[in-house]
Amino acid sequence: MGDKRQRARVQGCWAKPLVKPTSAKPNSIAGPGPGSTSWKAGPQTYEFQQPSRPIRDIPAEKVIEKTGVYDISHGPSGVSRLRLFTNFLQQEEADWMFSVLLAELPWSQKTNHRQGGAYDEPRLTCWYGELPYTYSNSTMQANAQWHPVLSSLRASIESHSGCSFNSLLCNLYRDCKDSIAWHSDNEPSLGLQPTIASLSLGDTRAFSLRKQPPPEENGDYTYVETIKMPLAHGSLLMMEGCTQDDWQHQVAKEYHDRGPRINLTFRTIYPEP
Ligand SMILES: O=C(O)CCC(=O)C(=O)O
Numbered sequence: 590m591g592d593k594r595q596r597a598r599v600q601g602c603w604a605k606p607l608v609k610p611t612s613a614k615p616n617s618i619a620g621p622g623p624g625s626t627s628w629k630a631g632p633q634t635y636e637f638q639q640p641s642r643p644i645r646d647i648p649a650e651k652v653i654e655k656t657g658v659y660d661i662s663h664g665p666s667g668v669s670r671l672r673l674f675t676n677f678l679q680q681e682e683a684d685w686m687f688s689v690l691l692a693e694l695p696w697s698q699k700t701n702h703r704q705g706g707a708y709d710e711p712r713l714t715c716w717y718g719e720l721p722y723t724y725s726n727s728t729m730q731a732n733a734q735w736h737p738v739l740s741s742l743r744a745s746i747e748s749h750s751g752c753s754f755n756s757l758l759c760n761l762y763r764d765c766k767d768s769i770a771w772h773s774d775n776e777p778s779l780g781l782q783p784t785i786a787s788l789s790l791g792d793t794r795a796f797s798l799r800k801q802p803p804p805e806e807n808g809d810y811t812y813v814e815t816i817k818m819p820l821a822h823g824s825l826l827m828m829e830g831c832t833q834d835d836w837q838h839q840v841a842k843e844y845h846d847r848g849p850r851i852n853l854t855f856r857t858i859y860p861e862p
Contacts, residue, residue, distance in 0.1 A: 650815045661816060662800060666831035667782070673818065674825040677749070677788065683823035687790040689738055690851055696761050701725035711842070712767040718756030720858045724776055729758075739853070742788065746855055750827055752784050754855035762794060762840065765847035771799065771839045774828075778858050785828045789820040791850035796820045798838045820852075 626637040653659055659671045678686065696713040703725065716722055716729035717739060723729075735743075739757060747753050760769065774785055787796075800813040820826060828838075840852075 666834040672827040677825035678823035713761040792848040
């Protein structure tokens with residue numbers, strides 16, 4: 590005890606008796622000397638060897654935030670095209686729509702199934718369309734009772750884009766912890782090369798895309814191209830061509846406070862074979 594009292598208490602631990610530094614440090618690492626490719630670290634000797642595989646750079650993330658048409662890739666399936674309209678809705682119209690839809694849509698939390706287990710989606714959703722919609726092994730029932738605000742929005746997106754849509758998936762991200770994981774909208778019921786119109790209301794969230802890796806990467810996404818799009822209140826994003834074949838997208842959780850965000854994805858659904 591007497592010995593212990595003589596020791597200082599350092600950051601909650603009893604300090605060890607000081608060891609005087611010696612000139613020979615057994616754990617020190619000496620780098621290779623001039624003209625040498627080996628060096629010693631303690632009892633071991635290390636030898637420098639050229640890497641057997643070429644060093645690869647991770648492509649820099651692209652950011653798309655201005656109104657425009659963007660051909661983001663030309664293969665392997667064909668052209669993948671994004672069309673962004675940052676001010677599709679005027680501020681006042683977007684504010685009004687956001688508060689009506691937040692209060693009046695039948696939001697609920699869907700349970701999906703994967704590998705024999707069930708999990709609740711980290712967001713709320715609702716579905717409009719004459720046909721049911723199945724994804725992640727769980728089905729949203731047909732709901733032909735379109736909210737009038739959604740019907741008029743659909744008509745204005747159709748006349749603006751020249752595309753037609755018969756269905757709508759609505760997502761509500763309540764805060765920064767709500768998200769949607771990497772996926773493509775490629776269910777068979779969406780047909781080939783679907784066009785998807787995605788309208789955002791409320792707080793801005795980062796919408797990210799990543800290219801599908803080529804087969805030789807064996808599902809490794811480390812070196813694929815990535816794109817980030819901050820989707821702001823009142824913006825409209827059209828995903829066209831091969832975007833759902835050659836790219837995935839997500840809205841990741843964030844580590845900053847975020848207010849609620851509604852995302853409306855207009856689609857065309859066909860009867861399942
Ligand atoms: O919230 C978004 O911007 C994306 C929604 C989405 O990826 C989807 O509904 O499939």
